[in-house]
Amino acid sequence: MVFTDADQIRDAPAPFDDHAADLILRSSDNVDFRVHRQVLAVASPVFADMFDLPPPSPDIGGSVDERRNGLIVVDMAEDERALRLLLGFCYPVMEPALEDLELVKLALRLAQKFQMLQSVARYVQPGLKLLAADAPEQVYAVASAYELRAVALVAARASLSRPILTKGRIPLYPEFTDVSGFDVLRLLRFQQACSERAVDAVTDLRWLRRVEIPFKDAYKGYGLVWQTCDVGDKCTHALAHVPLKLEDAWTFKPKPWVMTYLETARAALHDSANSAVLARFDTLRPAFEEAALCASCGKIAASALPNFSRLLTARVENAISQVELETAL
Incomplete structure (x- = not known):
């Protein structure tokens, strides 16, 4: 038995099987969608222009598929999947599921x-x-x-x-x-700018107030505070040589393990301008290990470093949020 093209035509399921439709759109894989011209014309200028053209006359040549059940058949370049998606945007009651x-x-x-x-x-x-x-x-x-x-x-x-x-x-x-090449460069420059802003946020701490520092400190006069712990002078950690400038002219001299965390944080942000890296254990671990050389510092670091990372995370997120994508000149 020989099958013709007409034998292989399938009808689309609801809602595109409406017998009140006034047009058939046929997909490239021979699926007929019964549709309403007015709906398509309102949704798409292309369909509106198409319907302004005079319909083909059944008396002037043409293929047997130009009409079906009295309806004009329009052959579409789109396959069933694409045509169903397109029509889903034309009919206001339909919302195509875009899953990937x-x-x-x-x-x-x-x-x-x-x-x-x-x-x-x-x-x-x-x-x-x-x-x-x-x-x-x-x-x-x-x-x-x-x-x-x-x-x-x-x-x-x-x-x-x-x-x-x-x-x-x-x-x-x-x-x-x-x-375009501009779009590629724009993404690279955005990533670079965010990395720079993130690193700056954990390098220059003049946005940080003394009362926000989650480490135990002692006032030494002239705007200087230095980090201490419960064992005082018996701590195995000397103070870091480089003090941190804080807000309102305060200067903070931390333990070396605080500086270790900041250095590790900067390195992580240089590779990934993602504030989440600040709280990752891999970022915190070197400072934890160094702090543990003093039992008191180890206990302080266990709670203070995560709290400090949250302060830095908020600052980094704020810095990154201010970076915009560049536009073409």
């Missing part, structure tokens, strides 16, 4: 083709921002390609946990084929 980045990319391509980018972009942006947590660079590229600035900024900030130039072998993300 590939589906979002398809939605944006269709929206651009059918001149629906503004409305579709508004719908996909919340989902794109969520996807940025796991695929920051790819989402950044997609957002840049479609000029979704707010999404691009969210993705750029998500990329700070592992900047491109610290990945070893730099991956070739296919999404970057659709962006």
